[in-house]
Amino acid sequence: MESDTIIALATPPGSSALALLRISGPQSHDIVSRLTDKTPLSGRIQYCVLKQEKEVIDDVVINTWTKPASYTGEDLIEISCHGNMLIVQKLIEAVCREGARIAQPGEFTQRAFLNGKMDLTQAEAVIDLINARTGRALRAARALQSGALGRKLETERENLLQILSHLEAYIDFPEEDIDPEVGQHFSNTVESTLNVLEKLLLSAREGLLLREGLKVSLIGHPNAGKSSLMNALLERDRSIVSPFAGTTRDTVEEIIQLDGIQIRLIDTAGLRESNDEIELLGIARTRAAIEEADLLLWVLDGSREEDPLAQDYFPEGTPVLKCLNKSDLGLQGPESGIHVSSKTGEGLPELRTALASALKINSHGASSDEVVINTRHQELLEQATLALRQALEQKKLNTPPELISSDLRGALHAIGEIVGQVSNEDILDRLFKNFCIGK
Numbered sequence: 001m002e003s004d005t006i007i008a009l010a011t012p013p014g015s016s017a018l019a020l021l022r023i024s025g026p027q028s029h030d031i032v033s034r035l036t037d038k039t040p041l042s043g044r045i046q047y048c049v050l051k052q053e054k055e056v057i058d059d060v061v062i063n064t065w066t067k068p069a070s071y072t073g074e075d076l077i078e079i080s081c082h083g084n085m086l087i088v089q090k091l092i093e094a095v096c097r098e099g100a101r102i103a104q105p106g107e108f109t110q111r112a113f114l115n116g117k118m119d120l121t122q123a124e125a126v127i128d129l130i131n132a133r134t135g136r137a138l139r140a141a142r143a144l145q146s147g148a149l150g151r152k153l154e155t156e157r158e159n160l161l162q163i164l165s166h167l168e169a170y171i172d173f174p175e176e177d178i179d180p181e182v183g184q185h186f187s188n189t190v191e192s193t194l195n196v197l198e199k200l201l202l203s204a205r206e207g208l209l210l211r212e213g214l215k216v217s218l219i220g221h222p223n224a225g226k227s228s229l230m231n232a233l234l235e236r237d238r239s240i241v242s243p244f245a246g247t248t249r250d251t252v253e254e255i256i257q258l259d260g261i262q263i264r265l266i267d268t269a270g271l272r273e274s275n276d277e278i279e280l281l282g283i284a285r286t287r288a289a290i291e292e293a294d295l296l297l298w299v300l301d302g303s304r305e306e307d308p309l310a311q312d313y314f315p316e317g318t319p320v321l322k323c324l325n326k327s328d329l330g331l332q333g334p335e336s337g338i339h340v341s342s343k344t345g346e347g348l349p350e351l352r353t354a355l356a357s358a359l360k361i362n363s364h365g366a367s368s369d370e371v372v373i374n375t376r377h378q379e380l381l382e383q384a385t386l387a388l389r390q391a392l393e394q395k396k397l398n399t400p401p402e403l404i405s406s407d408l409r410g411a412l413h414a415i416g417e418i419v420g421q422v423s424n425e426d427i428l429d430r431l432f433k434n435f436c437i438g439k
Helices: 028-036 085-097 107-114 120-131 135-145 148-172 184-201 204-212 226-234 277-292 308-313 348-358 375-396 401-419 425-434
Strands: 006-009 016-024 045-052 055-065 076-083 214-219 252-258 261-267 295-301 320-325
Touching: 006 085, 006 107, 016 028, 016 085, 016 107, 028 045, 028 055, 028 076, 028 085, 045 085, 055 085, 076 085, 107 120, 120 135, 120 148, 120 401, 135 148, 135 204, 148 184, 148 401, 184 375, 204 261, 204 375, 214 226, 214 277, 226 252, 226 261, 226 295, 226 320, 226 348, 252 348, 295 348, 320 348, 375 401
Parallel strands: 214 261, 214 295, 295 320
Antiparallel strands: 006 016, 016 076, 045 055, 055 076, 252 261
């Protein structure tokens, strides 16, 4: 419940120099005052000795905020203590004995949203900031956290509310001779909003790439040099390399960055006919990695004749990039493909470029002030654009304004749900603000 006072560890668990605990809620100041014999002062950093029944738990530093000027919009205190988990646990227990409870996952940010400190898209950006693995993903998360998406949508929402309020007034008060606003201004406004929403939808794939990354499975026959190539792309030894065929018996995964996108490289067991039970298990896992891959990096030993067996494992629709390894030994196999040498590094830059192209990765990406949407935003934007297209079609067919109004309301509901602002009262407020109805 919002009236509860909550506490949680805000830094990762484990031994460290410092740990940070966050307390939010109406009792936060009083609880800390009772445990430290000091009055927390808003906007001040104070050194305190925190005790429980006269037992010293730790020397701490507290930072105090008074509502609404805090992250959650509530009275809030952050406690910096020594990063010993025993101390942390004792502090949490002491605060809970005084009336607080342990926070649920995401509850601080949830309270910030409920108290109007951020919209829903900004709340979602918090987890994106935490999980960002590339600079490009971090820039996208910061743009979302800044409220850029919310501001774009609020502008379009205001435009739609304006024409809907006129339409609702025309429907409800026909005797007032109100312009129904279904002429050219209506079409221009709806089409302008559609353009904005469709442009946002174009960022859906990049948002998916930034948040989830892509899977690239290295496949091929034993001793083609898959593990050596993986190590070369990682620029460190990760997979075991051996001159003996069948060394890799399990999948080995590691992450690289490619033009700001997280790529999960998966080294797999060599594909061949075998009676070895362990190797067959590895080949089964290779098959699973092939099915899950966004792209297959087909590694061949360029110093030998090509063996087409691996092609039997390619699923339909998955892009395949052919890589001829061991170019330093002289080319004996097919000439088509990217020629590389895991040993000398020859061809690796070209391979990275080819991977980005095959995966359709835009090397420029979004600028620092552009936003990329997530799957939830995409679904709601698609609902909104569908409703707006229907409204335009209804207008062309000269259908009753009530049907057009229904489509506009559907679009507004979807847009409002993205930022967490859905209320029919908004339309009423707009209507009464712009028209002196009832005089």
